[in-house]
Amino acid sequence: MLTVSPAVDPDALLHEVFGYARFRGHQRDIVDHVMAGGDALVLMPTGGGKSLCYQVPAIARHRVGQGVTVVVSPLIALMHDQVGALEEAGVHAAFLNSTLDSAGAQAVERELLSGRLVMLYAAPERVTNPRFLAMLDSLRERGRLSLFAIDEAHCVSQWGHDFREEYLQLALLAERYPGVPRIALTATADDHTRADIVHRLQLESARAFVASFDRPNIRYTIVEKDNARTQLLRFLRDEHEGDAGIVYCQSRRKVDETAEWLAGEGYTALPYHAGLEADVRRRHQDRFLREDGVVMVATVAFGMGIDKPDVRFVAHLDLPKNIEGYYQETGRAGRDGEPADAWMTYGLADVVNQRRMIDESAAEEEFKRLQVGKLEALLALAESLDCRRQRLLAYFGEAKPTGYRCGNCDNCLQPPERWDATEAARKALSCIYRFRQHSGIGYGAGHLIDVLRGKSTDKTRERGHEQLSTFGIGADLSEAQWRGVIRQLIALGHLASEGEYNTLALTDSARAVLRGEIKIELREAREPAPRVRGSRSRGSGNPKVPRAAAVLDDAGQARFAALKTWRSEVAKEHNLPAYIVFNDATLAQMASESPDSLSALASISGVGSKKLEAYGRQILRVLEQVDS
Known part of the structure; x- marks a missing residue:
């Protein structure tokens, strides 16, 4: 297995290219492992810095002659933004997708085969295309195929929430290019999905890096x-x-x-x-x-x-x-x-609709059972x-x-506030049982609630349900409370919604509820109190001012506003989102420190060497004009 020369210092590269002083969390360990040619599975929350985990090794390996990194990405918009950001940082990158005409695609292919590209972004169906594979074969034969980065790796799993069939073909990368390291990355994967990623992408020997999923902000x-x-x-x-x-x-x-x-x-x-x-x-x-x-x-x-x-x-x-x-x-x-x-x-209709979609799908029973379990976990979170x-x-x-x-x-x-809904649940289940006894068919939630609350309607009269022993036994609860009880019973699997009209039916576990063996505890329905704007540490009370800029004094706020105006003009000129030029935190640090030289500006987080060269003097002029 190839290893990268120790002369390539990841920390120095991080600062030079991206302008950051240090790695976060697991990033450095991942970078070291992949730079050395190891396979990796990375689970890291959105915003946790997954891209750097393959971009830094890609740049490092390219610098020592190990060639191009192919990044598998399912989305055109992401490819465009990632490539734009890398080019802004001085890293030669490109994408191959349907937005390119024939001449544009051929130009990218020439750059790929020349070895000048550091990273190439492409969709999975492009990567597994025979013509593209032939180009990869050519690169491998010349020792110029460095790394495969498979982004949004959860798409390979049929158990996951965003399965894409074209991802299944990516297993051929392991078979066809066994000496080329692979890193698979995703922000979400439970145990089933994680195991599926490992199996389907043949990453059994890969080292797994699992960061905290917490997003405290x-x-x-x-x-x-x-x-x-x-x-x-x-x-x-x-x-x-x-x-x-x-x-x-x-x-x-x-x-x-x-x-x-x-x-x-x-x-x-x-x-x-x-x-x-x-x-x-x-x-x-x-x-x-x-x-x-x-x-x-x-x-x-x-x-x-x-x-x-x-x-x-x-x-x-x-x-x-x-x-x-x-x-x-x-x-x-x-x-x-x-x-x-x-x-x-x-609400109740959401629960009913999701259960019905699972029940009526053509999937195998094992898959349905797993999907029901996943839905029940979400409902448990909601309730x-x-x-x-x-x-x-x-x-x-x-x-x-x-x-x-x-x-x-x-x-x-x-x-x-909590309330014990056990007795209410027994009343609801008993009423559904009486419906079946009386007429042999089931009814929906709306009619059930009318009967429980003793509400006389054309339907209750025509069906003879006003004579049932359960008519009016739940008059002490509001319609909203009854909907909560029914929703919880469906969520817990004690009730099922059936057929085109979403009629309610008892499940096997309903008997335990009817016998009082299962306690049903519900939350009181209420709207949360509105939050006072600015109270969550933005500091200034102005929702349009990011936290990083909220602590600035008046002069700093003026610099920040001027820098945002300048950034907007640059972004429009380059046809890029503004945050790719510089993010708000970087602008806020510039506004706070007001650097007066290129060397001082280079110490700002997020200012890499290429951006310093491209924009440094412009930024200094903007700051000078505000302060003069």
Whole structure:
């Protein structure tokens, strides 16, 4: 196995190219392992610095003549941004995808075969194409094929939340190029998915690096659905006016309708889903990445690989399929480490719909059972009375001590009131049993609640249900409370929703509930109190000022504003998102320290040698003009 010359110092390379003084967490260990030619499986949360784990080894190995790194990426937008950022940092990189015309693709291929490219980004179907493999063969024969980096590796797993069949073909990389190291990276993978990645990518001998999944800057809030649009609007107006964010919906139709409604409420809201034409999706994504304050309303077709650091919130108007999906989607908020929100509203219909989709799918029974288990874990998170973060981390095998409180989720900030719903659950199950006895068929949740509450309707009269012994036995509970009871019974598997009309039926475990052997404890439904803006350590009370800049004095704020204006002009000129030029934290440090020389500017975190050469004198002029 080839090893990299010790003359390539990863710390020096990190500072020279990316402008960072030190690695974080597991990064240095991963870099050392991959630089030396080892295979690796990396699980690291969104915003944790996964890209550096293969970019630094790629640069180091290229410098000692070991050739190009091929980065497998499923998303065109991610390829464009990653390549743009690398070129800005002085690293020769390119992508091969459908946005290139024939001449553009041929030019990239010439650069690849010449050995000048450090990194090439390509989709899995491109990488496994016979013509592309022939080029890789040529590089290998000349000792110029250095490393394979497989990003979003969870896509290879059928147990995961974002399975992509084309990823299955990537196993041939191990078989065809056994001497070329591989690093697989993902932000989310439970035990099943992790094992699947190892098996399908033939990474049994790879070293696994698992970082903490905790994102302490994200506040998790889950509310019971009660007019979701009103709830969303209150959330946005109370806490995120003018902020960039993502609103996830389950269906394309709901995406379109929600985006149109938000636009009518004065927000810059854009739809994104697979039903839109490709150029429309691309335009909308570009606006989200490049403009301030855009709200993207989307299905899960949007988001994977989005590097925008200042997404201040992710809202779910519908229940995701599982915790992996929820974690991956909410993780797109707050990549810059600033306070961010993961907000979700869900209700009985969400639970019923998700269970029905699993039950009616054509999948094998083993797969269905696993999906039901994943859904139940998500429902347990949504219904939980204890710390949300503790449950979320426990799902990924990261245990916290009993009684742990994160202090940054709705349950920790406003501990919910509890009530013993055991007797109510027995009444509901008994009523469903009486329906079957009386007429041999089941009924939906709405009719069940009417009967329990003793509400006389055409349906209760026509079906003779007002004569049932259970009619009116639950009049002491509100409709919302009954919906909570039914939702929990479905979530716990004591009730099932069947058929086209979502009729309710008892499961085998319902008998234990009817006998009082299982205690059902529920949370009182309520909206969380609105947060006072600026109270989460932004400091200035101004939501548009990032935490890094909030502590600046008036002169520093003036410098920061001038630097942002300059950055915006440069980004437009280079057709890049502003954060790729410099992130807010780097600008804030410049504004605070006000360097007056290139050597002083070089000490700012995020200022690498290429950016210092390209922009250093411009930055010094901007600072000088503000201070003069």
